[in-house]
Amino acid sequence: xxxxxxxxxxxxxxxxxxxxxxxxxxxxxxxxxxxxxxxxxxxxxxxxxxxxxxxxxxxxxxxxxxxxxxxxxxxxxxxxxxxxxxxxxxxxxxxxxxxxxxxxxxxxxxxxxxxxxxxxxxxx
Amino acid sequence: xxxxxxxxxxxxxxxxxxxxxxxxxxxxxxxxxxxxxxxxxxxxxxxxxxxxxxxxxxxxxxxxxxxxxxxxxxxxxxxxxxxxxxxxxxxxxxxxxxxxxxxxxxxxxx
Numbered sequence: 687x688x689x690x691x692x693x694x695x696x697x698x699x700x701x702x703x704x705x706x707x708x709x710x711x712x713x714x715x716x717x718x719x720x721x722x723x724x725x726x727x728x729x730x731x732x733x734x735x736x737x738x739x740x741x742x743x744x745x746x747x748x749x750x751x752x753x754x755x756x757x758x759x760x761x762x763x764x765x766x767x768x769x770x771x772x773x774x775x776x777x778x779x780x781x782x783x784x785x786x787x788x789x790x791x792x793x794x795x796x797x798x799x800x801x802x803x804x805x806x807x808x809x810x
Numbered sequence: 811x812x813x814x815x816x817x818x819x820x821x822x823x824x825x826x827x828x829x830x831x832x833x834x835x836x837x838x839x840x841x842x843x844x845x846x847x848x849x850x851x852x853x854x855x856x857x858x859x860x861x862x863x864x865x866x867x868x869x870x871x872x873x874x875x876x877x878x879x880x881x882x883x884x885x886x887x888x889x890x891x892x893x894x895x896x897x898x899x900x901x902x903x904x905x906x907x908x909x910x911x912x913x914x915x916x917x918x919x920x
Contacts, residue, residue, distance in 0.1 A: 721909065723855075730812060731847070731855065731898050733909035745908050781854055787861075792902040792909070793842035796860035803854050 688713045688799060690782050695804030698772055702808070706767040708782030708801060716760035719743075719785040721797060722767050724778035724806075734780070737765060738790055750776075772808045779803040813838065814899050816912035823920045827887040830915045832899030834880050838910055842902045844882040846875055849896040849914075858897070859884060886917075894919045 694706040708720065722734040735756040736745045744756055755768040765782060781803045787795030815833040822828040832844065846859040857866050859875035862882065874885045882901075886893055899912040 723909075723911075730896075730914040731900075731911045733900075733911065736908070747908055748906075783855075793904070794861065795902070796843075796845040796857060797847070797855075797900070798857040798860070798866065800854045800856065 688784075690784060690799060690801035692780065692782050692801040692804040695780065695806045697807045697809065699810050700773060700808055702772050703768070703770045704772065704806060706769065706780055706782075706804060706806070708765045708767075710763045710784075713784075715758070715763045715765065715784075719790065719795075720758065720765040721783045721785055722756065723781045723783055723797070723800075724776075725781070725803075726775070726778040729778075732778075735767065736785065736792075743790060769806070772806075774808050777806060777808045779805050812913040813903060813906070813910035814901065814912035816897075816899060816915045818913065819916045819918065821918040821920055822886075822889045824889055824891065826889045827885065828889060828917065829886075830884045830897055830899075830917070832882045832884070832912050834882075834901060834910075836880060837905040838880075838901040838903040839877065839882055840880040841904060844875065844877050845900045846873075846884045847898045847900065849898065851895070855898065889919055891919050893917060 689711045721736045737756045753771045758765040783797035783800045843861045847855040848858040849855045862877040863875045896914045903910045
């Protein structure tokens with residue numbers, strides 16, 4: 687079964703940094719765009735960032751722009767999310783999700799599969 | 811405040827049919843397809859409906875989706891206890907240049 691596995695979450699102080707990883711299993715990640723989506727405790731889903739297959743297209747939600755950086759290493763079948771200047775409101779479970787469908791034609795695409803998530807807690 | 815609007819809760823009894831609405835605008839649902847995700851308690855979201863009305867393999871045909879104008883709906887017929895979950899709609903937003911989600915609807919099977 688194809689799957690994504692996130693890692694790198696943990697407890698960090700406000701203003702600190704953390705790097706999340708998302709590794710693909712049983713499929714070649716380089717053939718797909720990849721998104722990060724987060725979910726604050728007891729709240730709904732919030733899209734965070736997208737990276738295309740070749741890293742030529744990268745998008746961020748306004749809430750993280752300038753603080754988070756998405757990147758990928760296709761040789762390692764992995765995508766990363768570097769999170770700097772972390773705030774309490776960044777506390778959430780972070781999921782990576784493969785964007786499936788029609789390449790970079792986002793308006794026709796969907797997310798499948800999702801990883802199991804990794805918890806990031808920003809607190810002093 | 812989510813870009814897409816869903817009712818926060820819905821409920822039904824076993825065997826009933828329930829629908830969950832999702833309202834957006836021309837920059838998202840109005841011009842793009844809608845996907846639905848199911849999140850069972852304590853688990854990651856899972857694709858339920860894609861491209862407005864298509865079911866991935868393994869999803870029962872009790873689940874169906876539709877879209878009209880700037881709104882979409884998820885219908886669940888023959889409600890079962892295992893359908894108790896949070897349901898999210900999502901679409902690409904051309905103005906925001908990103909994905910937007912509904913706030914989620916918590917479905918309770920009475």
